[in-house]
Amino acid sequence: MSKNKDCFEHPGATSAGHPGGHPHGKGGHPGGHPGGCPHGHSKSEDGTPELRLIAWEITRSCNLACKHCRAEAHEEPYPGEFDTEEAKGLIDDFAKAGNPILIFTGGEPMLRKDWPILVEYATSKGLRCVMSPNGTLLTPETAATMKEVGVQRVSISIDGPDAESHDEFRGVKGAFEASMRGIEYLKQAGMEFQINTTVTRGNLGMFKDIFKLCEELGAAAWHIFLLVPTGRGANLGAEVITAEDYEDVLNWFYDFQKTTDMQLKATCAPHYHRILRQRAKEDGIPVTFENFGLDAVSRGCLGGVGFCFVSHTGQVQPCGYLVKDCGNVRDTPFPEIWKNSKVFNQFRNQEEFDGKCGVCEYHKVCAGCRARAFTMDNNHMGEEPLCSYIPVKMRNKEKK
């Protein structure tokens, strides 16, 4: 049953075109766990949690028009993006904040011409670099360049098992075929890749076929992402699954992961960490790294706790879906924002949480999706709207 042992846990990294989509570097994970990093909470001497992962939107421009896009990205250039020298300065600051994995995301990160220079520079600073392109712009040459400059893994989003379903979701005819071609180029270049899939009502019934496709393609991992209805995704309305569907799909996921050796991960589905523990208890299986890989030792939502997002204009946020201004790297050095942001510090303290998540006994391993709480209920500290669990403390209170 042991999986996900060799990649770093991640939260909603989210490139605009591929939700939450980030590929995990393979080389173990920062903090050198197991041991020393339960629930993604390793801390530095001054009590600041260890930064494990940064999603950096190097450009917001994108050549696709995906239905769920948080950034509602378009192809034209966006004003205020960093030039190469300024971007290198930011990489220097990232390296000062710890030893995070750096996700080059977008928009479509490959639309930025200097991406190889930036990856190479970040790699030279000791940062592990991964990329989340949409795959349509890959060529044999760019795939080889990725390998050359030190990209450790690439994530590609596939939301349906065939051209019809995937193109419908992506909003561009031919997107599926282009992504398949891109994956072939990655394989030829010897680049490791993972597939990300956004869960919607529309593709719930296609999961087995999507997984089969991942196997056939030789993906290193398959990550499913629970939709956050924000940006263009806010119009998906009926596509957002309910709390009950959510419970079903995550229980299915728990069972399904036992049947394969591929790395599977439910991302931006914080209460999977609760469900895993409930089910493991029923099954009499200890929740250890040996049995459940990183799911056993990390927290569901790492936004502001081990992860953050930096926008194309330098705005720091808990994640790409949660547009909360936690400071701008053009005004305040990045390590200071990571340490001092008011929102990040709220996320690091259960007492700051409202509703169920504030009293839940699973809080330390879950914490609920802050972006869904904000988008659906306008309170970033509120309870996760798509969790049907009633914490023990609340049940006890009802009984009295």
Ligand code: SF4
């Ligand atoms: S109530 Fe909140 S913390 Fe508890 S399992 Fe649900 S989402 Fe997680």
Ligand code: SF4
């Ligand atoms: S707030 Fe939600 S979308 Fe953002 S990292 Fe946490 S779980 Fe993922």
